[in-house]
Amino acid sequence: MTGKPKIALYWCSSCGGCEESVIDLAEDLLTVTAAVDIVFWPVALDFKYKDVVAMNDGEITATLINGAIRMGEQEHMAKMLRKKSRLVIAHGSCAHLGGVVGLANFYRREDLLSRLYQEVPTINNPQGILPQLETIESGRKVKLPDFHDTVKTLDQVVEVDYTIPGCPPTPELIKEAMMMVLEDRLPPRGSVLAEKKALCDTCPRRDSKPDKLRITEFKRVYETEWDPEKCFLAEGIICLGPATRGGCNARCINANMPCRGCFGPTDDVRDQGAKSSSFLASIIDVTDKEALKKIVDAIPDPGGLFYRYGLASSILKGKMTRGRS
Amino acid sequence: MKGFEPKIIGFLCNWCSYEGADAAGRARKAYPANLRVLRVMCSGRVDPQFILEAFKEGADGVMILGCHPGDCHYKEGNLQTLKRYYVLKRVLSTLGIEEDRLRLDWISAGEGDKFVQVVSEMTERMRQLGPLPR
Amino acid sequence: MAERIGVYVCECGPNIKDAMDLDEVVTFVQGLENVVLTKAFGLLCAQEGQELIGKDIKEHDLTRVVIAACSPKEHEKTFRQCLEKAGLNPFLLQIANIREQCAWVVKDKSLATDKAKAIIHAAVRRVAYHEPLEVKEIACQPHALVVGAGMAGISAALTLAQKNRKVYLVEKLPCIGGKVACYEDVFPSLECASCILDPILDEVLHNEHIEILTLTEVQEVLGFYGNFLVKVTKKARFVDTETCIGCGACLETCPVTVKNEYNEGLDERKAIYIPYAGALPNVAAIDKKHCLRWQGEACSACREACPFGSITYEDTDQVRQLRVGAIVLATGFDLFDPARAPQYGYGKVEDVYTSLEFERLVNSTGPTQGKIVLRNGQVPEKIALVHCVGSRSGKFHEYCSTVCCMYLLKFAHQVTRQLSGVSILGFYSDLCLPGKEAQGFFNKISQEGNIQWLHMKEPDSIEITQADGKTLIRFTDVHGSPREVTSDMVVLAPAMEGARDAGAMAQIFDISQGAGEGFFAEENSQIAPVSTAIEGIFIAGCAQGPKDIQSSVAQGQAAAGRILSRLVPGEKLALEPVTAEVDEDLCCGCKLCVGLCSYKAITCDNLKNNVAINKVLCRGCGTCAAACPSGAIKAHHFTDTEVSEEIRGLLRQG
The missing domain is CATH 3.50.50.60 (FAD/NAD(P)-binding domain)
Known part of the structure; x- marks a missing residue:
């Protein structure tokens, strides 16, 4: 043992992009790894589960968990790592908000399983078998993790000390979070380690935003040619920047794409989707019912648009159906 | 669904609709006890977050009642509500909340009768729809 | 939260008592969080009821009070005063309306009991989060703005000035007197118009309380009765009004000739002009649209001709902010x-x-x-x-x-x-x-x-x-x-119609116009003919409808009278304490709220990149707070937390 702080990284329901974002630290990764002992990182290094279980409670200085919680095994690992760690840091949109995988909460568990294992054209499952918790394979009992009714955010399963937001987080934010841990200069517990204000504050197109935004038509990006210097909303393109925490270096805006909301809401907003729907409604410059309906009906997939990342952490946490847990 | 009594939250603006509800009371006009009123200064204060919270906390239906267009005490707060209502309804449908579970209507201070009618209709409709699944 | 909440349930004689099981209600309330005292009382609004509350607040150290009784429209003020007398901020009160919206409308006793419990529960949960609010006062502004210097506007201005009120008399033309100044005689006396008008105009021109702003138009109006903030633009005249005596030397040398709109286009005038002989003030003005200097030519004929050095090509349009308590719109008519x-x-x-x-x-x-x-x-x-x-x-x-x-x-x-x-x-x-x-x-x-x-x-x-x-x-x-x-x-x-620009005026002043004819709509054509739907904005003369000189004068004087009787110098105006406020640390400057405010109370500071809400202008509707995508706007007394707690109280059982 070197006496250096111990760090663990784990992934749950995620795409792997957050793991990539750690690699994106590039040379800085060496600085970080030199300062710490990585004790668990299944995606990159060969550590054993039993070795982590054998550690003392609180022995790990900080564990970064990315991905949402859908499977029993994920919940189990999150709880085990929580016990072993002084700090648990939710890493990325899925752990923070449920993320894109959280969109599954628009569907019921049974519908997802039957769709995936019985209905999609590419499946070959003539007996219509669905995944079981236990099965006998070659005479041996095999256990599978259970599939929960809904997708949960990490903080709905274990206590989370800090959050690094983003899909994925920027390497800068990850490095800064690590340095905060190492240099013991962490903000109040529960903080999201990014900007306090919404994206508009640091948006490069900020100055082109008119004092009074008024639009009569929502346009999709492929439907229009827009001025790459001008505020998206002023051009009628839906941008969730006003309802999304800043700190992403305006990556999407700089790539000439509107904000999709991956950093989640600011501290005082409980439902990013509801707020997004509210602010967008406000800038519609029509109150005639027919015209209003026409404009509003043109918003593509409002559920998916406003809750692309935040469905599992929203007030309703998903579609209202019987028997949710 | 017999015997089911829905819970309904009503956001009423201070100047018109809340007065209308009081007017119904002063006239001793009975209406279903299912409605629970929350007074706001203007229907424009009704943040869509409040509506989602009401559904989360057990409401089977939510009503927003404001001044008639053109009569808003704050000039145009009710028109902002109208716009939000249309957008939110589309969001709610993706969240499995039937369209009729959110109702926007205009009730003036003198329309005690209309208030009673709207509350009765809403209650009856919620009885038909049954409890919001959770 | 460690609040000490006292809950008072009013029996309202038999009105509430007989409609529900009050014992059950009281027992339920006693079990609620933070409630330290629950009492049912015969008639809370009576003197003894108020005294009881006052006494309890002191004896039991109550920090919040819930009154379950009639509608807040009936006695919210009464009970707020009661709190204030007992040394508690009046906004630490919540009324639970269990009479108009429960006892009187729910006939089944058990349902009424349940509903009353929910209403009181909501009030208890909410009141724990109330903040003390201060009712601030500002001095009312006794000055007045009169728009339009025709017969009606001048009459209003003079009447106000007689009581030493400062009057800003705004006129878009270079001269005052309105249409009447263009007439030769007036009916039915057949007196010459200038014989009637000139002494009055002279009085206006030399009245120390009246500031005449010619060539001036109103751009924006903020605020409310007693405290309007009016932005006006005074167009450059390019002639110094102090030194010009209207000798006309400049007119003769000016090389530009255009149609004379002041003679209804029947003759011509120069680019530097006096509208008509005898126009007051008797001062020339340069018409920038036609003067050669603004067409890129180096003409200075008028300056050379002027014996008094009064020509000032350097003049610029001036924007001024006028603070006034009331406004009279006397913008006159135009013909069909x-x-x-x-x-x-x-x-x-x-x-x-x-x-x-x-x-x-x-x-x-x-x-x-x-x-x-x-x-x-x-x-x-x-x-x-x-x-x-x-x-x-x-x-x-x-x-x-x-x-x-x-x-x-x-x-x-x-x-x-x-x-x-x-x-x-x-x-x-x-x-x-x-x-x-x-x-x-x-x-x-x-x-x-x-x-x-x-x-x-x-x-x-x-x-x-x-x-x-x-x-x-x-x-x-x-x-x-x-x-x-x-x-x-x-x-x-x-036919006479409202002035051509009356539509724009109506928008700026936020008042209504009759359809088609352009006259401003009065509050009530019988009993409030010079008032509008906006308190403090009055209309007079042909701006309100077709009329003769004597009726115009009467309306101008009437509007002034209305102002003098209510807008008393030294009186204070209480400001709305329930307003919205921006948290600068959270506001990202997205500006979405700016256009939502009906009172133009929200302004954006583009340098600081955030918005601010003017507390004097905000009326507290909360529309901005509902729209703010960052949660940076707090609607006082209707905060997110207060409303959420109320929702929970209405829906949760205890």
């Missing part, structure tokens, strides 16, 4: 454009004039120095006066403009006085001669000249064309027979 009704031949038949054109023609300071002549310079032998042009028919305006019969009689008098032997044709379908003077005036004028009255079937049963150098008038008489006469000159009496 008779070209919209081609049957009158206006604009096509040479010697067809509108009444305002004829006023200039007959005026000694007008284009012909008051000589009534045709466009070819000849003296007319026959003059037709046509009533009700664009009025009293379904086609344009349904209303009667009330003054046209009278001024056409005045014209008949002026014509007869100047041209002996002239014959006058009066085309009318009805005559409007109400009041104590009009019929006598008609009788007098009818006798003095050669007037032939031609009674038409309808107000618009007439067609005017040009034929063989003569003006041909075809009309249908009252019996339905077609008839035909010729005339040398035709004077039309077009």
